[in-house]
Structure formats: structure tokens, C-alpha cells
Amino acid sequence: MDAYNGTTLYVKDLALGLVRRGVGVEVFTLRLGKVSREIADAGVVVTTKLAELSRPDLIHGHQNIVTRLALNKFKLTPCISWIHDRLSPLDIPLFHKNIVQYAAVDYNCAERYIQDYSISSADIKVVYNWVNLERFEKKKTWSATLNTALVFSNYANNHNYLKLIKQACEIKGVNLQVIGKGVGKEHPKPEQLIGGFDLVFGKAKAAMESMAVGCAVIVCDFTGLAGMVKPQNFDHYRKYNFGMKLMTRLTTVETLCEELDKFSTRDSQIVCDRIREDASLEKSIDLLINLYQDTILRHKRGLRNKYSASFKHTLLIWKKTIRIWLSIWTELNYPKIYKAVKG
The missing domain is CATH 3.40.50.2000 (Glycogen Phosphorylase B;)
Known part of the structure; x- marks a missing residue:
């Protein structure tokens, strides 16, 4: 949560939007920074330490490294696992018993689940991206020509x-x-x-x-x-x-x-x-709250992920993300070495 990009701003909008609806939100990340400070300033817990988190009713999981850590910590909690990027190694889907729902922000990402990892379309929910209309107001003047x-x-x-x-x-x-x-x-x-x-x-x-x-x-x-x-x-x-x-x-x-x-x-x-x-944020939050409630209910009724993580798939995720993971680990544990290597 250290830079302005699509996923971090998605998390920020969603966290603050859910808080406005009276939903308790905590954010787990491996990198703090600009965006995490903005979320924390609004009174939301943002932390790199799983021990500081309360046990959630649901994990809304972005990116496989942090989602896996959260699933390992909260072993009885249902999860919705999201894809935001068609190619990113961080968006290779996990197979875990408590991932009750796979979700994507568009049909290109949904195709990644289906075509690359043989996940059934019936197990995927597409919830489009949104715009925070309170931030991005409609302009009042329009030019008749392109200048x-x-x-x-x-x-x-x-x-x-x-x-x-x-x-x-x-x-x-x-x-x-x-x-x-x-x-x-x-x-x-x-x-x-x-x-x-x-x-x-x-x-x-x-x-x-x-x-x-x-x-x-x-x-x-x-x-x-x-x-x-x-x-x-x-x-x-x-x-x-x-x-x-x-x-x-x-x-x-x-x-x-x-x-x-x-x-x-x-x-x-x-x-x-x-x-x-x-594409209003408020409409999207309505959809997500309904999806959260449905996922929690299905988990309580005994629904579990039907896809098994093969050794080959687990190895693929580690192979594709190991450099990212080592970079973050070095930054967190040996910041002087990290800064020296980054130049």
C-alpha cells in the first residue's frame, strides 16, 4: 500500500466506503506508504503484522502472497479471492479450502481463471471496477474543440x-x-x-x-x-x-x-x-456487501473450495513470485541492504 495504482486505490475506496456503511475493516499489507497512511488517517487499521488483526468474518483477498498469509492465520475464515490483472504473477489464483468465491474485475481476468487454471465459470463472479463520484465530479465547462x-x-x-x-x-x-x-x-x-x-x-x-x-x-x-x-x-x-x-x-x-x-x-x-x-462506488459496495454475506452464509453451510492445489501449481506461484517476496522480506528485515541494492 505504498504507491498510487489501480489495486491500492481500489482498496482505499472500498475500505473507506465500507466504514461509512458501518462495516468494520482492517487492512493487511506487506508494504506501508502513501496510500496506507491515507487509509489509517481515516481511522482504519492498516498493518504489516497479522498478530495485530482481529479475526475477520471474511477475507477479501488481493494478490496471492498476502492472501495466503491471511488464510494461514485465520484458518476458519471464508475468503473471496480476486484477480485485477490478466498477467501479473501476484494474481495467479490460490487453491485453498476456505476460498469460497473467486472474483474478477472484468471478463479478461475471469478468462484467466477459466483458460489458465481450469476454474469453472460458475465459480467466478465478475464485479466491475468503480469510480468514486464524490472525488471525480463532473466538470462544468466543455470545449467544442480538442485543445x-x-x-x-x-x-x-x-x-x-x-x-x-x-x-x-x-x-x-x-x-x-x-x-x-x-x-x-x-x-x-x-x-x-x-x-x-x-x-x-x-x-x-x-x-x-x-x-x-x-x-x-x-x-x-x-x-x-x-x-x-x-x-x-x-x-x-x-x-x-x-x-x-x-x-x-x-x-x-x-x-x-x-x-x-x-x-x-x-x-x-x-x-x-x-x-x-x-459505475458508482456506492452501487459497487451494495453488490460487494451482498456478495460478502452470501459467501459467509455458504461457508457456514459447509461449502468449501473444490479445487486442489497440486505441487506443480504451488511451485508455479513460488517460482513466479519469489523475487517479489525476497524483495519485500529484505526491505522489512534489512532496510539498509535493501536501499543499497535499490541504489
């Missing part, structure tokens, strides 16, 4: 697709700015910035937040280009979280210019209204 654009991504840097976006915007006479970790310009409150732009280049949660403010959005990243979000493709793009599954086109100056030419203030307003109606 300003923002790259909103932690992955963009001057050695990848960002240089192509800069060239395309220069050709089209669009003033461009960039925020994100890749250029050393993380912004803790992007909601204060986004409304000043006509268009945003981004994906997933960043794309959704930009749409909710009222910006036109071109879905793209270092993996490729999807295109401008329009009323006609909104449902399809939403199904795949405005993310990787959609970015199948080659990013070139020419294809970016083609997408910039699709700018329409009216379309941006329609998309803005759609995302604000479909």
Missing part, C-alpha cells in the same frame, strides 16, 4: 508509446501534459487536475475516472491501442475494464491521429453520463 490532452498512466515514459502520443498531439495542435510514476510526476489527487483537459490517454481505472469527469478518453498503454471510447463501444469496453484485452492495435502516430480526429464533445457527455450511472 488539451493528458496522459494519465504510471507506465508512460519517454522510451515507449509516450513519444508517439507527443508526436500525434503536436501534429494535431493539441497541448499535452503527462502525470504518472513513469515520468516522476505522481499526483495524489488527480481529480483536481483531470477536469482541465479535453481528452485523456489512459486505461482501466484511470480511463473510467477521466470519463466520469467528462473527458474524451483514448484507451491505450505500452501494450497497444484500443481507441476512443464512444457511446457505440461503451458496453464492450466496460466488459473488459477499458483495459488490456482491448488494446490489440499497433500504436503509431497515424493510428493515434485517427483517434484524435474522433473527438466529439457530445459523445464525451454521453459517455460521462453512462459511466456515472453504471
